[in-house]
Amino acid sequence: MTARIGVITFPGTLDDGDAARAVRYSGAEAVSLWHDDADLHGVDAVVVPGGFSYGDYLRCGAIARFAPAMTSVIDAAGKGMPVLGICNGFQILCEAGLLPGALVRNDKLHFVCRDQWLRVENNTTPWSTRYDSGAEVLIPLKSGEGGYMADKPTLDRLEGDGRVVFRYVGENPNGSRNDIAGIASEDGRVVGLMPHPEHAIDALTGPSDDGLGMFYSALDALAVAA
Amino acid sequence: MARVVVDVMPKPEILDPQGQAVAGALPRLGFDGVAEVRQGKHFELEVDDSVDDDTLAKIAEGFLANPVIEDWTIRRVDQ
Numbered sequence: 001m002t003a004r005i006g007v008i009t010f011p012g013t014l015d016d017g018d019a020a021r022a023v024r025y026s027g028a029e030a031v032s033l034w035h036d037d038a039d040l041h042g043v044d045a046v047v048v049p050g051g052f053s054y055g056d057y058l059r060c061g062a063i064a065r066f067a068p069a070m071t072s073v074i075d076a077a078g079k080g081m082p083v084l085g086i087c088n089g090f091q092i093l094c095e096a097g098l099l100p101g102a103l104v105r106n107d108k109l110h111f112v113c114r115d116q117w118l119r120v121e122n123n124t125t126p127w128s129t130r131y132d133s134g135a136e137v138l139i140p141l142k143s144g145e146g147g148y149m150a151d152k153p154t155l156d157r158l159e160g161d162g163r164v165v166f167r168y169v170g171e172n173p174n175g176s177r178n179d180i181a182g183i184a185s186e187d188g189r190v191v192g193l194m195p196h197p198e199h200a201i202d203a204l205t206g207p208s209d210d211g212l213g214m215f216y217s218a219l220d221a222l223a224v225a226a
Numbered sequence: 227m228a229r230v231v232v233d234v235m236p237k238p239e240i241l242d243p244q245g246q247a248v249a250g251a252l253p254r255l256g257f258d259g260v261a262e263v264r265q266g267k268h269f270e271l272e273v274d275d276s277v278d279d280d281t282l283a284k285i286a287e288g289f290l291a292n293p294v295i296e297d298w299t300i301r302r303v304d305q
Binding site for chain 1: 236239240241243244247289290292294295
């Protein structure tokens with residue numbers, strides 16, 4: 001049976017098209033989910049894609065987290081459904097409390113748009129098993145509020161429990177604490193990252209196909225579970 | 227009806243690059259002596275008298291501010 005992975009569209013979402021394309025590239029069926037519809041249509045996993053939901057009004061992700069679809073995602077994540085938040089999706093998952101911490105304005109104030117090397121720090125989550133631990137991958141980063149912030153006890157817990165999934169290699173692009181690019185929930189099922197793996201699935205249209213591994217990983221995890 | 231003001235500020239330990247940029251611009255504009263600027267948000271709510279302080283606190287804590295990175299204060303002001 002083909003795995004079905006949902007991709008949520010909010011008003012202001014930009015990268016739902018590429019996220020759905022990445023899902024299809026990996027061999028899964030992409031299912032479009034609408035923010036105002038609490039029905040997740042029986043999907044096996046959900047991607048919360050990037051963009052500027054609700055124009056980033058109030059705070060990035062602050063309004064999207066209350067969407068009916070997100071209420072269902074929070075409920076499903078509690079039962080172990082794999083969820084991936086990319087860029088604005090990461091911000092939404094933090095606002096929703098599925099991931100700890102928050103994303104703030106880049107420390108140099110500039111919107112950063114570049115191909116960014118990341119190191120895979122945890123290859124045991126449903127979204128990262130296809131990578132070798134310590135592997136370096138090239139993934140586009142494009143965000144103005146990508147600085148990962150959390151208090152010291154939270155950072156210590158993330159580091160101690162191996163919940164940092166991706167870390168920036170080289171110069172820190174946005175002031176993220178501990179060079180954190182992506183993290184996982186306590187049970188590892190929910191992963192969020194600022195860079196865009198869905199933009200790096202084909203050398204024709206991206207800097208690499210390194211991002212595809214995240215979607216293959218989810219397929220592996222769903223196949224094991226099935 | 228009452229006017230309620232909610233001020234939201236970045237926590238002291240959170241870097242405030244916007245405030246720093248404002249502070250950095252002031253000397254260039256000829257204004258000296260401003261040691262630090264921190265930038266936050268100011269909300270003005272017109273609320274029914276039936277809305278109690280606990281409800282206002284929930285609005286501030288759960289929505290207007292993100293307690294991970296921001297502090298908030300609430301005050302009722304005379305119109």
